Amino acid sequence: MRCVPISRRRFLCILLGIGAVAFVSPAGRSLRSDRADIGDGKANELARLFKNRRSAETVGLEYLKQAPEERDVNLLLGRLLEGGEARRRTFMAAEASRQREVLRRQVRDDFARGRVVKVGGWILSLTETRLCALAVALGVAQSRVGAHTG
Amino acid sequence: MAWFQGGKENMFIDVRTLPNETEIRSDVCIVGAGAAGITLAREFVGGSLDVCLLESGGFEFDSKTQSLYQGENVGFPYYDLELLRLRYFGGTTNHWGGSCRPLDEIDFERRDWVPHSGWPFDKSLLDPFYRRAHKVCELGPYDYEPDAWETETDHHLPLKTDRVKTTMGLQSPPTRFGRVYREEIRAAENLRTYLYANVVDIETRPSSQKVSRLRVATLEGHRFWVSARIFILATGAIENARLLLSSNKTQKEGLGNEYDLVGRYFMEHLSVPGALLLPSDPSLRTGLYSAKQVKGVTGEGFLTLTAETLRREELLNVRALLRTASPQELTRNVSGWTVSAERILKEGRAGNLSNAFIKDLWNVITDIDEVAIYSYRKLVRPAHGVLSLYYHIENAPNSESRVSLTSEVDQLGMQRVRLAWRFGDLERRTLTRTNEIIGEELGRVGIGRIMEIQNYAGSGWPVGLRGAWHQMGTTRMDSDFKRGVVNGDCRVHGISNLYLAGSSVFPSSGYTEPTLTIVALSLRLADHVKEVMK
Numbered sequence: 001m002r003c004v005p006i007s008r009r010r011f012l013c014i015l016l017g018i019g020a021v022a023f024v025s026p027a028g029r030s031l032r033s034d035r036a037d038i039g040d041g042k043a044n045e046l047a048r049l050f051k052n053r054r055s056a057e058t059v060g061l062e063y064l065k066q067a068p069e070e071r072d073v074n075l076l077l078g079r080l081l082e083g084g085e086a087r088r089r090t091f092m093a094a095e096a097s098r099q100r101e102v103l104r105r106q107v108r109d110d111f112a113r114g115r116v117v118k119v120g121g122w123i124l125s126l127t128e129t130r131l132c133a134l135a136v137a138l139g140v141a142q143s144r145v146g147a148h149t150g
Numbered sequence: 151m152a153w154f155q156g157g158k159e160n161m162f163i164d165v166r167t168l169p170n171e172t173e174i175r176s177d178v179c180i181v182g183a184g185a186a187g188i189t190l191a192r193e194f195v196g197g198s199l200d201v202c203l204l205e206s207g208g209f210e211f212d213s214k215t216q217s218l219y220q221g222e223n224v225g226f227p228y229y230d231l232e233l234l235r236l237r238y239f240g241g242t243t244n245h246w247g248g249s250c251r252p253l254d255e256i257d258f259e260r261r262d263w264v265p266h267s268g269w270p271f272d273k274s275l276l277d278p279f280y281r282r283a284h285k286v287c288e289l290g291p292y293d294y295e296p297d298a299w300e301t302e303t304d305h306h307l308p309l310k311t312d313r314v315k316t317t318m319g320l321q322s323p324p325t326r327f328g329r330v331y332r333e334e335i336r337a338a339e340n341l342r343t344y345l346y347a348n349v350v351d352i353e354t355r356p357s358s359q360k361v362s363r364l365r366v367a368t369l370e371g372h373r374f375w376v377s378a379r380i381f382i383l384a385t386g387a388i389e390n391a392r393l394l395l396s397s398n399k400t401q402k403e404g405l406g407n408e409y410d411l412v413g414r415y416f417m418e419h420l421s422v423p424g425a426l427l428l429p430s431d432p433s434l435r436t437g438l439y440s441a442k443q444v445k446g447v448t449g450e451g452f453l454t455l456t457a458e459t460l461r462r463e464e465l466l467n468v469r470a471l472l473r474t475a476s477p478q479e480l481t482r483n484v485s486g487w488t489v490s491a492e493r494i495l496k497e498g499r500a501g502n503l504s505n506a507f508i509k510d511l512w513n514v515i516t517d518i519d520e521v522a523i524y525s526y527r528k529l530v531r532p533a534h535g536v537l538s539l540y541y542h543i544e545n546a547p548n549s550e551s552r553v554s555l556t557s558e559v560d561q562l563g564m565q566r567v568r569l570a571w572r573f574g575d576l577e578r579r580t581l582t583r584t585n586e587i588i589g590e591e592l593g594r595v596g597i598g599r600i601m602e603i604q605n606y607a608g609s610g611w612p613v614g615l616r617g618a619w620h621q622m623g624t625t626r627m628d629s630d631f632k633r634g635v636v637n638g639d640c641r642v643h644g645i646s647n648l649y650l651a652g653s654s655v656f657p658s659s660g661y662t663e664p665t666l667t668i669v670a671l672s673l674r675l676a677d678h679v680k681e682v683m684k
Binding site: 108 | 585586589590591592593594595596599600601602603
């Protein structure tokens with residue numbers, strides 16, 4: 001496995017800032033794999049939630065090498081928030097602080113259940129790496145939206 | 151032929167001053183004055199048995215005697231055999247580090263996933279001797295529970311798991327056996343120590359079932375005999391095997407070697423930097439995991455896998471020491487990579503990340519760690535500690551890991567040794583899986599993240615893997631004479647009056663330093679010999 005260099009500080013900021021990540025979506029908005037939905041500008045909001053977007057993308061890119069099929073926003077969201085569409089809707093409608101707590105617990109739970117992945121030698125939770133992969137997918141989606149509207 | 155039974159006033163005897171072909175007679179003859187030999191000798195002091203202790207060297211290091219330890223390494227890269235051990239009164243305790251801990255209970259078990267594992271007895275039989283060994287090694291109370299070592303500021307990591315736990319090791323001063331016990335041995339009326347006495351052959355009766363006498367030589371060419379009722383070899387794992395293999399006049403394959411076991415199953419501890427730990431909390435306290443004194447005794451904590459985990463995962467025993475990552479671990483190869491890192495940082499800060507950034511990243515792609523950590527330390531000064539997880543991994547018994555003889559002879563005419571240290575997939579899997587388990591458990595409670603050290607050498611093992619200066623297993627213990635060289639009493643199978651002491655009899659190695667177990671076994675052997683001699 002090739003290792004992608006990444007600043008430790010940046011990396012740690014990402015990991016510690018996972019709790020600060022919140023996914024915000026207008027209540028009731030569909031999350032079906034519809035690039036038009038993402039291109040409504042929500043991609044920018046989601047992207048800004050990462051403390052260090054570029055570092056997250058670096059980790060995300062490395063992860064996606066192992067799991068290229070997850071380079072899809074909706075697929076990633078589905079795997080991040082397992083439990084079906086209803087759970088996803090509930091999560092997306094929740095307050096940011098609640099979303100953070102859910103994600104934090106999920107990260108801890110990943111380690112408890114052995115749901116880990118090695119990224120550049122790091123032993124990370126699937127949740128945190130998928131969050132980073134989401135940054136990549138959002139960035140791609142955003143750039144495409146920009147191309148459409150630019 | 152003159153025979154000599156010593157006088158009361160001089161219990162340390164330089165054999166070079168004795169007439170040639172002197173025969174020394176005693177009830178018990180102990181060969182080797184290291185941790186095992188001195189422990190044994192002390193147990194006979196003041197008793198009714200007449201005991202002689204043979205030591206190859208004198209009271210100080212001398213290079214000519216030391217050169218008798220020269221040999222070849224043909225397996226995994228290992229230390230120079232001449233420098234590994236010390237050949238003078240006190241033996242290798244003269245450079246012993248002092249770390250002590252008993253073997254774990256599981257180390258005594260026959261484990262299905264570890265071929266050739268299992269002792270002829272369980273740990274409970276050795277526990278009373280471990281307690282006595284504590285005094286010999288100048289340790290404090292026999293208490294290895296972490297709770298006893300916690301202070302107001304130093305606690306064990308808040309792991310909430312049945313997979314990983316904090317375990318303690320204790321620190322002897324370290325006891326230099328040759329210095330600490332010299333006067334006691336000198337003053338013992340029933341004990342004579344012969345210095346500069348090298349055993350070069352073990353003579354047996356034609357049936358090979360009993361040792362009749364030892365052939366002893368000096369570097370100056372003097373020759374002697376030592377006869378006794380009981381003989382105990384306590385010369386260390388490599389030398390015990392060498393002596394048996396060399397004594398081949400009646401058994402051409404060597405004494406006790408009818409089933410080609412002598413010299414085989416050599417074990418060491420794999421000492422390897424396995425991972426880096428970045429704590430989530432910069433103020434994480436790891437004081438319990440550094441050597442520190444509590445109530446006058448030095449102890450040090452480390453992480454181990456529970457016995458249940460070892461069984462479930464089918465792993466070897468292992469421990470992880472927490473250390474501040476060394477500069478070498480952090481910045482092993484600075485030059486070009488560091489330049490790239492600086493450029494990355496500069497451009498990143500100025501918001502000028504460009505194609506050059508990508509290019510720089512790829513330049514360092516083969517060794518993310520040093521550059522990234524260098525960057526990290528620069529960015530977050532004062533940096534909180536990046537820690538290393540430094541492992542001691544049990545070495546599975548392996549018949550191809552062995553001590554054998556070469557055709558080259560030393561100054562005494564004895565064949566030198568060849569060491570082939572070997573290990574393989576089970577050790578590798580233990581390292582990998584232990585990293586994963588510890589990483590999971592630390593992540594689970596938010597302590598931090600670990601990164602497997604991934605700088606591998608051509609051997610397929612991490613750079614920095616080495617032995618721990620522990621040699622074990624070359625005359626292993628087993629009740630079955632087809633599976634062991636000695637029985638559960640450390641007596642050589644088939645030879646009624648020859649015993650082996652020290653780490654050569656270990657059937658398995660655990661992860662812990664062998665000295666405390668060496669002393670415990672020696673105490674037990676002494677009790678046994680006294681019983682036999684009644």
